[in-house]
Each structure stands twice: as C-alpha cells, then as structure tokens.
Amino acid sequence: MVKIKDIAERCGVSIASVSKALHGTSDLNPNTAEYIRNVAKEMGYVPNASARLLKTNRSYNIGVLFVDSTSSGLEHEYFSSILNSIKNESENHGYDITFISHHFGNNQAGGHLTFYEHAKYRNVDGVIIASVDFKDPEVIQLVESDIPTVTIDYLFDGKSSVVSDNIQGVREIVNYLVDCGHKRIAFITGEDTSVTRNRVTSFYRTCDERGIKVREDYVKRGKYHVPKESGIATRELLSLDEKPTVIMYPDDYSLLGGVTEIEKRGMSIPDDISIVGYDGIKLSRLVRPEITTFVQNSTEIGIQAARKLIEIIEHPKSSYAESIPIQGKLQIGKTVKKIN
Amino acid sequence: MVKIKDIAERCGVSIASVSKALHGTSDLNPNTAEYIRNVAKEMGYVPNASARLLKTNRSYNIGVLFVDSTSSGLEHEYFSSILNSIKNESENHGYDITFISHHFGNNQAGGHLTFYEHAKYRNVDGVIIASVDFKDPEVIQLVESDIPTVTIDYLFDGKSSVVSDNIQGVREIVNYLVDCGHKRIAFITGEDTSVTRNRVTSFYRTCDERGIKVREDYVKRGKYHVPKESGIATRELLSLDEKPTVIMYPDDYSLLGGVTEIEKRGMSIPDDISIVGYDGIKLSRLVRPEITTFVQNSTEIGIQAARKLIEIIEHPKSSYAESIPIQGKLQIGKTVKKIN
DNA sequence: TTGTATGCGTTATCAT
DNA sequence: ATGATAACGCATACAA
DSSP: OOOHHHHHHHHTSOHHHHHHHHHOOSSOOHHHHHHHHHHHHHHTOOOOHHHHHHHHOOOOEEEEEEOOTTSOGGGSHHHHHHHHHHHHHHHHTTOEEEEEOOOOSSOTTOSOOOHHHHHHHTTOSEEEEESSOTTOHHHHHHHTSSSOEEEESOOOTTSEEEEEOHHHHHHHHHHHHHHTTOOOEEEEEOSSSHHHHHHHHHHHHHHHHTTOOOOGGGEEEOOTTOHHHHHHHHHHHHHSSSOOSEEEOSSHHHHHHHHHHHHHTTOOTTTTOEEEOSBOOGGGGTSSSOOOEEEOOHHHHHHHHHHHHHHHHHOTTTOOOOEEEEOOEEEOOSSOOOOO | OOOHHHHHHHHTSOHHHHHHHHHOOSSOOHHHHHHHHHHHHHHTOOOOHHHHHHHHOOOOEEEEEEOOTTSOGGGSHHHHHHHHHHHHHHHHTTOEEEEOOOOOSSOTTOSOOOHHHHHHHTTOSEEEEESSOTTOHHHHHHHTSSSOEEEESOOOTTSEEEEEOHHHHHHHHHHHHHHTTOOOEEEEEOSSSHHHHHHHHHHHHHHHHTTOOOOGGGEEEOOTTOHHHHHHHHHHHHTSSSOOSEEEOSSHHHHHHHHHHHHHTTOOTTTTOEEEOSBOOGGGGTSSSOOOEEEOOHHHHHHHHHHHHHHHHHOTTTOOOOEEEEOOEEEOOSSOOOOO
C-alpha cells in the first residue's frame, strides 16, 4: 500500500506536509497542498484507518448490537430494515458499522468477549443497541460504560434512545376497530418487554376511553415472531363461549400463524373473525387478504438512531440525552370487517 | 483503557514478557506467564485490534459487499439469511465483519471510495461478495486485487465462489411438475444474470429430457423480487389462447405478485392454475395456500463462504480456488395440482 | 510556510 | 527466561 511516506518522497516534502495537505486544514501553501493532493490521488493513496485511529482515538466505526448468537436477529424484517437504515445513514456520515457480539473460540482477542470488551477491542466510537435482552448484565455494562450508546425500543435512564411509538400504534388500532363496530377485541401480546407493556397499557387505556370493557381472557401472552405460539393463543380464543370479533396480533408473522388456525376451523377472514397485525412487513400488502396492520417506520428509526449516536460522538458536550419517538401509520387492509 | 504497559508495570516485568504471556507461546517461565495472565484478566485488559493490526497486518475483519446503496439488499430474506450465516460463522472463527460500500460525503477517508479502497481503508483480510452487479468495474477491481475474495452465486475465473445449485433447483421443479402431469409449463425469470441463465438452461434441458416442448411465449423475463413485474408477466400468460397449466416464478415474492393477478381474474390456485416459487422464504409455509417452492440453503451458503474465505486468508499457499455448489431442496406445498 | 520528532498500543527481533 | 528496542502508518506539537 502506498502511504504518506511514499507521497512525501515522491513530492520531495516531509510527511508532515503531506498529512497537512491531505487534511486540507493548516497553513500550507495552497499550491503545494494542491500538488500533494494530486500526487496522492495519482498514486492511489488510501488512508489507513487503524493507524489513524491509534493517533486520534476515533475509529469512525459504529458498533451495532443486534441480538446475541441466537442467530436470527437479522432475519426479522423489522430489525433488518432498521439495520439497513442505520448502515446507510452511518455511511453517509463517513462511519462504518461493526457488529458487536460475543466472540467464542480461538479468536485473537483471547476467547470470550463481553459486549463491552468487544466494543473496546474494535474501538468503536459508539454503539446502537436493539433487539437484545436489555436486562442482560453485559448490555447494562455496555450502556453504563464510557462508550456512547443509543438504544432502540428501550429506555435507559439518562441515555438516548429511539422508540417506535407503540402507544400510538395500539391506540390507532383500537380506535379503528371500535370505529368499525368491534367491541369484543382480543389481544395476543408478545413476551413481557417494555414494548409489550406499552402496548398493553395503551390497549387498556384506549378501550377504556372508548367505553369498551376488556375481558381478561381476551388478553393472551404469546411470543413475537413465533406463529406457532399465536396459533395456540388463537385456538384458545376461538374456543371461548363468547368469541372475540377481532384478534390483535403482536406482529404480522404471528398473525399468519393465527390465520392457519382460523382456517383450520373453517372460519373465514374477515367474515367470521377479524384480525390485525403489527409491523407492516412488506408482504403485508402482498398476502391475501391484505393485512390490516400498524406499520412501524423502521427506516426512520434507523436514521434517527444513527444521527443521534453520531451527534453524541461528535458533540459530546452539547448533546443531551433524549428519547426520540417515531410515529407509525395504520395500514388498512382487508382483514377487519365493518360490523356496524 | 488498560494496556500492555500497565500490566507490565503492575507485574514488574517488561512489556515484551506480557506480550509473550498473553500469546501463550514462546519460552516464558510458566509461572510468570500464568501470573501475568491473571493480572491482565484482573485488570480487565482487552487488546487493541488496531494497534495489533498495524504490526501484524491482520485485521481479523472480513469485508462483506452486499449491494450498493440501493439500500434494500439486506431486506431480501435470501441475502439477509446468508449475511446472518456469514456473520455467525465468521465470529466463531474470531473474525468480525465490516460492510464494504461506497462512502460519500465528508468521511475521514476523503469523500468517495471505491469498494477496493474501502476494503483497504479498513484493512479487511478478505471480502465476501454477493448480490451486486458483478459487471461493475469496481467489483472487478476488487476481485482482481490482492485482497482475497469469495463470491456468492457468481463465478470469476480462478477465484473461489459458493453457488446455490440453480441447475438442480430448476431441474427438480420441472421434474416434479411433469410428474404431476403438467406439460404446459411457463417460466417467469429474473433479470439476465448468470443465475438466471443457469436456471433457464436447466429449464430447457429438463423439459427436453422429459419430452416437453417449450413454447417460447411461455418463457417471460421478469425481475427478482418485484411482484409487480411478475404480475404483468402473469397477466400476459393468462391472456394466451392456450394458457399454461403452471407458472414458475423467479422467487417467492414474485409468486405472490402473481397470486394477486390470478385472483383478480377470478381463477383459483391450484385448481385453475398451478404456481411454483423459488427461495423458500420463511413465510412460504405460513402463507395460504402453502407455496411449492425450491428452498435454497442460505445458511449453508453463508457458512461455506465464510469458511472458504478464512481458509484463503489463513492458508494462502495451500488453498486452491474452487466453486462450492450448495444443494437446495424442493418444498412441496399446495400450489401445484396433480393433473394426471 | 515547512520540517523534525514523538507517541498511539502492539509485535517481534535481538540482546542479555 | 527476560528485557530493550524498533517498527507499523499516521497526526501533531513544536522547532525552524
């Protein structure tokens, strides 16, 4: 590789001058600077990020913590979409991204690494955390460390985060359902996370506002992205004496699990039962019938997370911790029947 | 951060000894070595990858080139699944992965970077290339550079690659269709890529073997992952005087685009027309009716790509260029009617 | 305006 | 068995 020294020799100047010329800054003769830059370009010079990092302590590398080795984090469209968005936004700011994970086996860092250690090992300037167990001590260690962090869909006190507005989401869904004449509304939730709690609270609150009495046996705990689980919950709901007229699912995948179950019983959607999803995966408009669902703005979430983190990295003094809410949008499909 | 020097001082030994102890190797007194390692651990020492890289010229970082800023590469399940697999396998070998991309704007590297330059900038040990325009001069520059590369689903002469066996895939599909009694088989392809060419060739060959005459107007060019395109092609096929009895789609997403069109015409699947997808996205079993499709083994593709690249990186002399084929599996759903 | 020199954290060579 | 030291490529304080 061609390095600064090579350019210096070729130009007959010192390496300091080359460095200065390359940075544009400093008080170098504009002509020499220009000349040096041309030669550098001609020689195909590419800076060495590691060497630079060693001096400046800035890697221009953002860590992304996206679930542990359960290996499937990237396969959830909501998260892969956020990741993609983070990647694009970061790159536009000159940052690359590195996945933070546990390292096992014979790695150069000496075996197992905690998330924090991994982040240190790679010298990331900051890390965006999403889709993990936020109670994990390792996650907490990372968040409380000296490394700037931004969390997605979870709040740590005094730290910045970007959160999809689940309260709004469920409110809009429930309001829409009630407007359609539904009163017997069932809700299959995901695991007990803060996201879930927000949704459930919003569910109760909105029902309350609309004068709907929530039946406890209409609220079932399921799991995010596990169609089988929602299938089971669906079966239970459909076995009740007084069936709900509509079922809200924790996500669009789970909804499809429910569909299987519903059709198994010979019921048809939305005539016999209405269903609503969450997330707004791309397929939601493609699948028949089109899914009524709440579309989370994953692109915006990724953009905001990247921007906020970069702000913290580049202006640590003037940047304050904040939680950035991202609004979604109700997508009306054909799985909810108007019954009024 | 605690560094080697700190450990040395604490232990009252030289930094050289600490380095040796940490590497296990060399002829250090086992007791001192053990002692040093304990202290290091106690002090929470984490090596600095960049400093190490500077000396060793090994980053333990693998570049992944996954489509340019068209921004949606990660959202195709086939590719996000491969990526996830690459990530896991790489991490198990002590490697991290870095996305290779164009960098725009005010980055530290000085604006726009070619893929090769980016790879150099980040000192990646090698790069895995997938889902790009393989004719792109920048891609070619990268492949022909000194950086080890492994391509996915594309072959460069003298270079290693991992390819999903599209010939087998289409052969199995066609054979299955013929076994089901179909003779009027239509095929909507993707864009003209080597993958597509393999599939088309396999289509003609297998039909030939089975004594099926391929009608030219049954073979239509569409686009991968663009349901609208396949919808148009579907409409054209269904307008023919002699309609096909089955339509093969370039991928499962596209198939869904076809479904929309088919249902629009009041036809039902598979009674009026049979359809087959490709890829085997997770939803293929969830969607009703279950999709008959060819499941590509994306996990294995990722694993093999990572392994091969690491082999090249670690044993450049003894590793030869090879193209590793990955077999898939026909998944029989309910979208193909038996008509014999 | 330009050049010299030092150090970032690490590895590795060569002495001791 | 252990230590002193140079070097990796770069940025920068300071000298000229």
